[in-house]
């Protein structure tokens with residue numbers, strides 16, 4: 001099989017209606033979608049991605065009405081939904097019966113978000129029901145931020161990839177658990193912890209404490225190696241001032257790619273790359289996965305990339321890099 005890349009919403013709906021998962025664009029990364037009521041199509045998502053069955057899927061809805069069909073909506077959830085949806089914020093809430101067990105990995109909770117991308121929204125609207133969708137990559141590969149990247153990773157097993165151009169944010173959604181009325185950040189993402197705290201005027205806990213308090217809760221952090229290029233990835237503080245020790249000197253200097261977050265104040269060499277030519281973290285985040293995937297194909301023996309400041313979307317960049325890196329030096 002070789003997937004067709006196209007821009008026809010009708011074609012995407014045709015395949016979904018005949019029980020075949022389809023890759024769809026979202027503002028975060030490309031998703032591999034199936035209708036919520038089609039358990040056999042959802043099973044195919046797990047098989048095609050080689051995703052373990054204990055890793056639950058995010059339900060994608062148009063807005064609060066469909067949210068109420070799948071989850072118990074607390075006043076706190078409603079407040080967040082009014083402000084941040086549609087957008088890259090996933091909420092974990094108590095599920096309703098209608099959600100198949102396969103979607104939640106048998107848990108009593110469900111993760112839900114409302115995507116911004118107009119093509120994705122049109123598919124939900126036409127099918128008249130929510131869609132479940134994890135990222136459209138094979139398990140532990142990098143999440144795709146363009147239709148071409150979906151095709152490279154999964155083109156051999158898919159029928160159709162709906163092309164919506166490059167993803168605006170380029171990182172997976174922020175996941176916030178609202179269980180027990182105690183907001184807990186399960187995955188940092190495009191909507192930052194600071195933004196959420198400012199908006200709610202309350203403290204948001206980090207994921208680790210959540211895992212201790214609520215053991216069965218599955219969180220993306222449980223898979224330490226989630227996104228990894230094949231080329232050894234070294235994660236360092238500041239590239240410009242980095243002085244490798246004797247053990248690392250030859251690896252750092254020979255046939256290696258060096259990735260800056262922002263442009264340094266000098267001309268770049270052929271083996272040097274910049275995530276954000278404009279010098280802003282949002283742009284760096286949007287380019288991160290496509291840069292790693294691009295460099296992975298260029299035949300370097302190692303990739304060296306620097307840390308982002310730990311604020312705003314910088315936290316999400318560092319979260320993904322900490323799991324992608326083979327070495328932190």
Ligand code: AMP
Nearest residue numbers: 056057109110111134135172218219220
């Ligand atoms: P993705 O692989 O980007 O689609 O992200 C899906 C992630 O959402 C999973 O890896 C889970 O960790 C998280 N998730 C989905 N459902 C739940 C849930 N009910 N409780 C906690 N986390 C969830």
Ligand code: MG
Nearest residue numbers: 134135136143
């Ligand atoms: Mg994923």
